[in-house]
Amino acid sequence: MTLPLVTAVVPTRNRRELTLRFLERMAAQTYPALRIVVVDSQSSDGTVAAICQRHPQVTVVAAGDRDFWAGATNRGVRRALAAGTDYVLTINDDAVVSEDYVERMVALAQRHDCGILGSRIDLLAEPGRIWALGTRTDWGTDRFLRLAHHDDLASQLDPALTAAEVLEAEAMPGNGVLICQEVFRRVGLYDARWLPHYHADSEWVMRAVRQGIDARVTPGVVVLNDFGDEQKLLPLGSLRGLLFTFFHPKSHLYLPAVAAILWRHCPPAQRWLTLRALAGRFLRMKR
Secondary structure, eight states: OOOOOEEEEEEESSOHHHHHHHHHHHHTOSOSSEEEEEEEOOOSSSHHHHHHHHOTTSEEEEOOTTOHHHHHHHHHHHHHHHTTOSEEEEOOTTOBOOTTHHHHHHHHHHHTTOSEEEEEEEETTEEEEEEESSEEEOTTSSOOEEETTTTOBGGGSOHHHHHOSOEEOSBOOSTTEEEEHHHHHHHOSOOTTTOSSTTHHHHHHHHHHHTTOOEEEEEEEEEEEOOOGGGGOOOTTSHHHHHHHHHOTTSTTOHHHHHHHHHHHSOHHHHHHHHHHHHHHHHHHHO
16 A cells, blocks of 8 residues: 655754754654655755755755745645645644654544644643644634643643544644645645735635635644744834834734734624724733
């Protein structure tokens, strides 16, 4: 029996050691039908040279300074689809996974006929503390995209939830998501124009769900996320900082991205409440 081909798409920029750590983990995977595409956005720290020397089997695709996450990921997805992959695995360069990670994800996706299957994401610094188990919408509030079970301990989750192999999801972060190639052909790529960095992953899943594609997450297969809250801190103490917060693509409060999600996905009856809640949050931040 021929195994489905999986292509992991990994954007990176100037994170040589993290990328090499990730590639070492992927080289040890028990799933043999696996290819890796690293999309490098003009790294100046020797990332590409190190990959070519230590992992010559890895494909490196060049991206530009303005590609950010969505644009870089799209480049990798296009390469993977053109090469005839069956699944694309979107995953971050700082992720840490077990040796059987890909094997288990493919088995679950096939057993449950998942077009989109996301991993549980735990904190690398504290395995067992959940960073996200999918994303849920909470319209009418100032945080309408919420990481599901964020900061919960896996050991304290409802036993019925942890016993389930897969769970329904409204959206999900793009770190550790296995996607059938047919879903990209139906839905298209990530919206690099309006959501160049943050939220492009969740918005893409929301688009897929609106087209009748089921999105699932698994509580049993874990990606460890090398993340700290300081990575999302925003420079609010100056006019320049405020401009970055609302108008720089690498801010999670980038207004064009927020507006795109509201316009496309918020129920019309909830838009005013959501806008009012967001405005209140922004005003509090400026004080």
